[in-house]
Amino acid sequence: MSNTVIELNGLTKRYGASRGVDNVSLEVQQGEVFGFLGPNGAGKTTTIRLLLDLLRPTSGHARLFGLDARAGSREIHARTGYLPGELGLAERMTVGQQLEYFGNLRGGVPRARVEALATRLDLDLVKPVRSLSRGNKQKVGIVQAFMHEPELLILDEPTGGLDPLMQQEFNALVKEAAAAGATVFLSSHILPEVETLCDRVGIIREGQLVAAEDVATVRQRAVRRIAARYRRAPVAKLVADLPGVAAVRVEGGTLHCTVQGDTGPAVRALATEDLLDLTVGEPSLEDVFLGYYGRGRSQ
Numbered sequence: 567m568s569n570t571v572i573e574l575n576g577l578t579k580r581y582g583a584s585r586g587v588d589n590v591s592l593e594v595q596q597g598e599v600f601g602f603l604g605p606n607g608a609g610k611t612t613t614i615r616l617l618l619d620l621l622r623p624t625s626g627h628a629r630l631f632g633l634d635a636r637a638g639s640r641e642i643h644a645r646t647g648y649l650p651g652e653l654g655l656a657e658r659m660t661v662g663q664q665l666e667y668f669g670n671l672r673g674g675v676p677r678a679r680v681e682a683l684a685t686r687l688d689l690d691l692v693k694p695v696r697s698l699s700r701g702n703k704q705k706v707g708i709v710q711a712f713m714h715e716p717e718l719l720i721l722d723e724p725t726g727g728l729d730p731l732m733q734q735e736f737n738a739l740v741k742e743a744a745a746a747g748a749t750v751f752l753s754s755h756i757l758p759e760v761e762t763l764c765d766r767v768g769i770i771r772e773g774q775l776v777a778a779e780d781v782a783t784v785r786q787r788a789v790r791r792i793a794a795r796y797r798r799a800p801v802a803k804l805v806a807d808l809p810g811v812a813a814v815r816v817e818g819g820t821l822h823c824t825v826q827g828d829t830g831p832a833v834r835a836l837a838t839e840d841l842l843d844l845t846v847g848e849p850s851l852e853d854v855f856l857g858y859y860g861r862g863r864s865q
Contacts, residue, residue: 570642591775594751596749790846791822
């Protein structure tokens with residue numbers, strides 16, 4: 567029996583002459599936490615809506631649990647927890663009533679399970695939905711996605727509005743679900759979030775999937791930025807000819823460059839007697855895309 571939970575083959579969605587997603591193919595295995603990484607507008611949400619049969623593809627197809635996304639949508643939805651990027655809530659209900667409503671749509675969810683999740687996320691069940699901050703509305707969305715202990719979690723930008731403590735609690739929920747055998751498909755434009763949670767990452771930009779790799783490989787491909795400050799003005803030739811080094815420039819007493827891959831040779835070359843301090847930046851999302859697209863398409 568196949569362990570593939572999500573299978574996309576040539577999935578394409580166009581809106582007239584406008585791009586949605588183009589020829590996306592990938593597989594996600596049972597128990598995997600898969601990060602879908604890309605800037606806003608890259609096609610992450612469109613892909614998710616195609617997975618859940620909320621949109622119909624122009625061509626290609628999606629299968630979940632071995633079922634066609636359209637023909638098997640009812641069973642797929644029953645086995646899936648979904649947190650949309652924009653969750654509609656009933657302003658006149660309390661949080662508890664809203665979650666009870668969501669639970670009833672699923673045939674009933676034990677109240678103890680809802681209360682346990684609400685406690686972990688510091689979510690007040692008696693508050694009116696209309697009084698909630700953005701972060702607390704996001705907590706309602708997280709609870710409704712997790713409360714029926716689904717086999718698959720599809721989470722679209724799940725930590726928007728959460729403070730750092732609640733982000734940590736969300737991370738714990740994802741890790742617990744995966745440890746129990748659930749599969750997680752998580753879209754994000756935040757690199758540290760993906761690094762913390764995911765086994766593999768799919769990188770999408772302008773509707774096209776350019777890579778599906780393990781997190782360590784993505785991190786290795788990322789471009790890091792180095793700044794080295796000296797007592798006297800440095801010269802660019804310190805690192806200009808080293809593999810992976812680019813964008814070398816000198817401003818006053820500081821040499822700036824970017825390095826793709828191992829930063830060790832560049833750091834050693836820069837460590838002269840005149841060095842005052844050296845900073846190697848953690849890669850940002852832009853730096854990841856520099857590693858996959860080159861400077862011309864990333865800016």
